[in-house]
Amino acid sequence: MTPAPFTRAGAQASWKEFLPRVKEYAVRRNWVESGHGNVSRLSPALRHRLLTEDEVIRDTLAHHSFPAAEKWLQEVCWRRYWKGWLERRPQVWTGWRQRVRELRGNLPAEVLEKAEAVAAGESGVACMDLIARELITTGYLHNHARMWWASFWIHAEGLPWELGADFFFRHLLDADPASNTLSWRWVAGLQTPGKTYLVRLSNLEKYAHAGLLSDRGGSHRIADGAVTPRLPHDYADLSRCPLPDFPTSLPARAGRTGLWLHADDLAPEVGPLAAFAPDAVAAFTSGRSYRERYHLSENRIQALHTVLADGIARAGAHFGCAAVLTDADDTAAAIGAWARSHQLTEVVAFAPAVGPVLDGVPRLSSQLAEGGIRLTFIQRASDAHAFAFAGAGFFPFWEKMSRHLRSSDSAAL
Numbered sequence: 001m002t003p004a005p006f007t008r009a010g011a012q013a014s015w016k017e018f019l020p021r022v023k024e025y026a027v028r029r030n031w032v033e034s035g036h037g038n039v040s041r042l043s044p045a046l047r048h049r050l051l052t053e054d055e056v057i058r059d060t061l062a063h064h065s066f067p068a069a070e071k072w073l074q075e076v077c078w079r080r081y082w083k084g085w086l087e088r089r090p091q092v093w094t095g096w097r098q099r100v101r102e103l104r105g106n107l108p109a110e111v112l113e114k115a116e117a118v119a120a121g122e123s124g125v126a127c128m129d130l131i132a133r134e135l136i137t138t139g140y141l142h143n144h145a146r147m148w149w150a151s152f153w154i155h156a157e158g159l160p161w162e163l164g165a166d167f168f169f170r171h172l173l174d175a176d177p178a179s180n181t182l183s184w185r186w187v188a189g190l191q192t193p194g195k196t197y198l199v200r201l202s203n204l205e206k207y208a209h210a211g212l213l214s215d216r217g218g219s220h221r222i223a224d225g226a227v228t229p230r231l232p233h234d235y236a237d238l239s240r241c242p243l244p245d246f247p248t249s250l251p252a253r254a255g256r257t258g259l260w261l262h263a264d265d266l267a268p269e270v271g272p273l274a275a276f277a278p279d280a281v282a283a284f285t286s287g288r289s290y291r292e293r294y295h296l297s298e299n300r301i302q303a304l305h306t307v308l309a310d311g312i313a314r315a316g317a318h319f320g321c322a323a324v325l326t327d328a329d330d331t332a333a334a335i336g337a338w339a340r341s342h343q344l345t346e347v348v349a350f351a352p353a354v355g356p357v358l359d360g361v362p363r364l365s366s367q368l369a370e371g372g373i374r375l376t377f378i379q380r381a382s383d384a385h386a387f388a389f390a391g392a393g394f395f396p397f398w399e400k401m402s403r404h405l406r407s408s409d410s411a412a413l
């Protein structure tokens with residue numbers, strides 16, 4: 001399998017190669033091929049915005065007609081749909097994190113041991129075990145394999161969806177708070193109430209590559225009709241809050257300003273910050289927090305480091321100023337120290353999505369406020385648009401989004 005790209009240059013090259021194949025995507029995408037050549041493998045690049053959805057949509061519409069590319073465009077827009085949905089209900093993310101901690105602390109030892117064994121690829125259902133091991137080894141799974149395995153975990157093994165989602169979050173190199181949490185909720189039957197996704201052997205026989213089913217051990221457990229829904233209790237508070245209202249262009253600046261780059265958007269050279277002239281740029285990793293708080297796999301920690309290092313190198317070259325990547329146990333304190341050392345009066349950043357970066361913002365704001373330093377978030381106009389459409393289900397969202405894409409000048413995206 002060709003590795004997924006973790007730099008902007010690599011993502012641009014992969015995208016250029018995939019672009020002509022967009023026209024076959026609708027008919028080929030559901031097959032789990034060995035090597036995954038039928039799908040783009042762009043998810044880590046899109047999740048961290050080494051490449052933006054706007055660039056992908058613009059190129060797609062420049063090379064293909066809307067009807068020929070619609071399925072592809074829809075899939076590319078699913079990420080923004082999930083992000084927009086979660087943006088209005090951030091407590092679904094924090095509630096999931098809280099449940100993971102509670103379950104780890106309170107579940108009986110035999111349930112935790114079973115969860116560990118299934119995640120290690122020792123369930124006894126050979127094809128599901130291959131999928132678990134593929135995730136641990138490569139950090140990637142095809143969408144169909146994610147659906148099968150999540151369904152197996154919840155509905156066949158009877159394990160809490162929250163812990164399965166945490167296993168994915170720790171290992172997927174494209175781990176995305178919105179796409180992951182909400183897709184797991186969907187498989188569990190919580191996201192679209194009453195609609196569960198049930199794994200069936202005949203579906204694997206149709207869509208999986210031969211290697212996945214070469215060992216049929218335990219497959220009677222996923223025979224058609226053998227897996228029945230186990231509807232978990234929904235602990236989430238689904239009430240909505242208003243969408244945050246961030247500026248979509250940079251207001252006039254006075255004083256010394258710095259750009260804080262983070263893992264939610266690593267393409268400052270395209271979009272509303274492209275003409276910014278910061279005095280300094282910085283990004284931060286936190287190996288300790290990745291390991292102790294989120295229990296991320298070493299592959300995922302390495303991938304985070306690579307994408308941030310790429311973002312910093314490009315930002316330094318684009319803005320022509322000092323750009324550093326620092327590992328710090330306490331990111332908020334480190335950003336505060338960096339801002340003070342450059343005598344900044346303002347720190348500017350892309351608005352973080354609901355997830356780990358945003359979780360650190362209250363502490364960061366107070367650290368900066370203590371030094372009289374302002375924190376300004378800028379949102380891409382295309383995110384503001386998409387999030388405004390994502391109030392309810394995907395299909396009403398797509399109706400508005402596709403109308404918007406068809407009517408907007410694709411060069412302006």
Ligand SMILES: Cc1cc2nc3c(=O)[nH]c(=O)nc-3n(C[C@H](O)[C@H](O)[C@H](O)COP(=O)(O)OP(=O)(O)OC[C@H]3O[C@@H](n4cnc5c(N)ncnc54)[C@H](O)[C@@H]3O)c2cc1C
Nearest residue numbers: 039040041042043075076078079143146175176179180183
């Ligand atoms: C249980 C479960 C957990 C998931 N967790 C994540 C996750 O943590 N991070 C993540 O990026 N995706 C997640 N997905 C969605 C999807 O599986 C991946 O985005 C996709 O498989 C990535 O591979 P690709 O880039 O080759 O996709 P392609 O088929 O080439 O699609 C192109 C792009 O469209 C977007 N996309 C495609 N399908 C989806 C989808 N169903 N939801 C959201 N965006 C989509 C992605 O940005 C993807 O890169 C999850 C799906 C399920 C069922």
